[in-house]
Amino acid sequence: MRKRLFKILATGGAGFIGSEFIRQAVKKGYKIIVIDKLTYSGDLERVKEVEGGYKFYRVDICNKKQIEEIFKVEKVDIAVHFAAQTHVDRSILNPNPFIETNIKGTQVLLDAAKKYGIEKFFHISTDEIYGEIKKGKFSENSPLRPNSPYAVSKAAADMLVKAYHRTYNLPVVVIRPTNTYGPWQYPEKFIPLTILKILRQEKIPVYGDGRNIREWLYVEDCVEGIYQVIEKGKTGEIYNLGSGEEKQNIKMIEQILKILNKSGSLIEFVKDRPGHDFRYRLNSEKIYEEIGWQPKVKLKDGINLTLDWCLKHKNWLLSKWKRIEYLYE
Numbered sequence: 001m002r003k004r005l006f007k008i009l010a011t012g013g014a015g016f017i018g019s020e021f022i023r024q025a026v027k028k029g030y031k032i033i034v035i036d037k038l039t040y041s042g043d044l045e046r047v048k049e050v051e052g053g054y055k056f057y058r059v060d061i062c063n064k065k066q067i068e069e070i071f072k073v074e075k076v077d078i079a080v081h082f083a084a085q086t087h088v089d090r091s092i093l094n095p096n097p098f099i100e101t102n103i104k105g106t107q108v109l110l111d112a113a114k115k116y117g118i119e120k121f122f123h124i125s126t127d128e129i130y131g132e133i134k135k136g137k138f139s140e141n142s143p144l145r146p147n148s149p150y151a152v153s154k155a156a157a158d159m160l161v162k163a164y165h166r167t168y169n170l171p172v173v174v175i176r177p178t179n180t181y182g183p184w185q186y187p188e189k190f191i192p193l194t195i196l197k198i199l200r201q202e203k204i205p206v207y208g209d210g211r212n213i214r215e216w217l218y219v220e221d222c223v224e225g226i227y228q229v230i231e232k233g234k235t236g237e238i239y240n241l242g243s244g245e246e247k248q249n250i251k252m253i254e255q256i257l258k259i260l261n262k263s264g265s266l267i268e269f270v271k272d273r274p275g276h277d278f279r280y281r282l283n284s285e286k287i288y289e290e291i292g293w294q295p296k297v298k299l300k301d302g303i304n305l306t307l308d309w310c311l312k313h314k315n316w317l318l319s320k321w322k323r324i325e326y327l328y329e
Contacts, residue, residue: 006119006230007031009076011061011109012083013054014038016185017124017177019046020223021080026053028227033074035059035067036083040323041186045316061105064112071112078230079113080122081106084157087188088128088148089327092274095149102153103160110164118171121161122230125176127215127242129155132277139283140176140238147275165236173233175226177241178282182219182302183309187317188324190214191303194253195310196317198262205328208272210250213279217243218297218305228293239291242282245299252303259307 008025012018013034023046025032032054036042047054055074059066061083083105085091085098106123113121130138131145146155164170181189187196197204225241233239247255250267257264287293297305310317 005029005031006077007033007075009033009035009070009074009079011035011079011081012042013056014042014044014046015082016041016046017180017219017222018082019184020182020219021082021226022047022054023050024220024223024227026050033057033070033076035061035070037061039085041087041188046184062100062108064108067108068112068115071116071118075116076118078120078122079109079118080124080226080230081109082124084154086126086150088150089188089273091148091150091153095153098150098153102150103156106157106160110161110170114164114168114170120171120173120230120235121164122226122233123158123161123172123174124226125158125174126151126154127176127178127240127280127282128277129158129176130280132279133281134279137281137283138240140240140286147277171235173229173235174238175229175241176238176282177222177225178215178217178243178280180217180219180222182306183313185219185306187320188327190249191252191256191306192310192317193324193328194256195307196321198256198260198266199310199314199318200321202266203268204253204266205268205270206250206253207270207276210248210253210267210269212249212276213246213281214249215242215244215246215281216252216299216302217241217295218302221295221297225287225291225293225295228291229287232291234290239287240282240284241287242284243295243299244284246279246281247299255300255303256307259304
């Protein structure tokens with residue numbers, strides 16, 4: 001049976017995960033419409049290799065009039081919503097853009113999807129909405145206990161998406177990936193920041209004692225999982241998207257230093273982040289069993305792939321420093 005090629009609207013397509021989605025979409029043959037405001041972390045360089053394979057709108061998802069016009073004109077089959085303010089440290093400094101974009105922007109998109117009757121709305125969430133877990137794993141039915149302003153804004157968006165399903169019968173699916181890493185990640189995030197600091201021969205800031213634990217998922221695997229949910233996922237459902245591989249932050253940095261043959265003297269322990277979650281871990285059995293998706297890239301291989309990419313694209317990483325410098329002074 002031939003796979004149906006939807007016309008997809010993707011928000012945040014110039015971002016980290018969104019751009020990987022666009023690159024794969026074009027190669028898979030989907031018709032793709034991209035919306036991105038191009039904030040500090042958005043960059044069309046990420047999708048340059050598939051330039052001409054997608055239609056682009058530079059629009060803020062909070063702009064109701066423009067969003068509705070795009071839905072009206074493009075007549076897309078499905079929407080995949082990546083666009084968000086995502087950096088926890090920035091949300092602690094100023095929660096306002098997170099509340100505006102992540103909650104209001106999601107509502108604007110849901111209203112447009114409802115008004116123009118799209119077939120399905122896929123909301124890309126995060127494991128951070130569950131809060132922290134010292135032992136065990138979060139299932140899709142775990143309570144939402146977000147701790148940072150960022151996580152709260154994403155949890156609110158999740159609840160809004162589910163409310164539109166219950167109240168208006170809007171066909172929605174929620175996908176909650178764990179910490180994602182890989183090529184083109186903006187270097188305010190943990191792994192590319194570590195690499196950028198090494199490239200600049202500067203101290204690598206480590207919050208607290210560095211023993212916080214994260215589950216890590218390679219970006220290509222993450223996006224392939226999203227595509228499989230698009231093709232096989234059930235309306236109204238939530239799917240955790242995890243790798244099953246976790247690591248302490250300090251161990252991750254030590255691994256990167258070892259690969260690059262750099263000294264541990266570059267590590268600098270700094271005051272812990274306020275409200276810092278200790279550990280995230282997802283139970284992803286649902287997507288493994290119901291959808292048949294499994295991650296392919298092991299963490300050790302993904303780190304090597306990411307390092308190779310960063311070294312080949314170090315000028316891109318270094319060019320972002322001025323926009324994040326104040327966060328790490």
